[in-house]
Amino acid sequence: MALLHTPETEKGMPCPEFRLPGVDGKTYSLSDFDRHQPLLVMFICNHCPYVKAIEDRLIQLGRDFLKEKIQIVAICANDSAAYPEDSFEELKKRSKEKKYPFLYLHDETQQVSKTFGAVCTPDFFLYDSQLKLKYRGRLDDSWKSADLVTRRELFEAALCLRDGKPLPRETPSMGCSIKWKK
Numbered sequence: 001m002a003l004l005h006t007p008e009t010e011k012g013m014p015c016p017e018f019r020l021p022g023v024d025g026k027t028y029s030l031s032d033f034d035r036h037q038p039l040l041v042m043f044i045c046n047h048c049p050y051v052k053a054i055e056d057r058l059i060q061l062g063r064d065f066l067k068e069k070i071q072i073v074a075i076c077a078n079d080s081a082a083y084p085e086d087s088f089e090e091l092k093k094r095s096k097e098k099k100y101p102f103l104y105l106h107d108e109t110q111q112v113s114k115t116f117g118a119v120c121t122p123d124f125f126l127y128d129s130q131l132k133l134k135y136r137g138r139l140d141d142s143w144k145s146a147d148l149v150t151r152r153e154l155f156e157a158a159l160c161l162r163d164g165k166p167l168p169r170e171t172p173s174m175g176c177s178i179k180w181k182k
Helices: 050-068 090-099 111-116 153-163
Strands: 004-005 019-021 027-029 039-043 072-075 102-108 121-129 132-133 176-177
Touching: 039 176, 050 102, 050 132, 050 153, 050 176, 090 176, 121 153, 132 153
Parallel strands: 039 072, 072 102
Antiparallel strands: 004 176, 019 027, 039 121, 121 132
């Protein structure tokens, strides 16, 4: 398990186009999302201990985003041959079992994840209603324990973005490296 932190990213970069299968049997592209609402694209997977540690908080974030009219989609790009827990079938099972309130897409070729510049799980990209990158930081201030969270940084950033307010300072997200195919 290689620990990585998200690199600083130039703000205002456009959201890359994508077309990926979802665990619900449909295929999704960027054009399927409302251009008048912020969009969070998060890179996660099933096996990563960092994602597992925050999974319930990601589910809560998804529920809160639905209430706040903020769009959210998750993408898994890990090499499923090397990490079977991250296979498309396992993504479907996990999403159903945990009742994910967000789309969960599979990037089998890993090309979409490379285009985004995703490096780890979790990795969060928050775009404004013009689909320009405005925030790339961590979920909250305690990846390890929900009981220690004092600031829901990503949620706060999304509300500020939606409401036209200045965004909070970013702290890089950290997690396992994306498992690239050899």
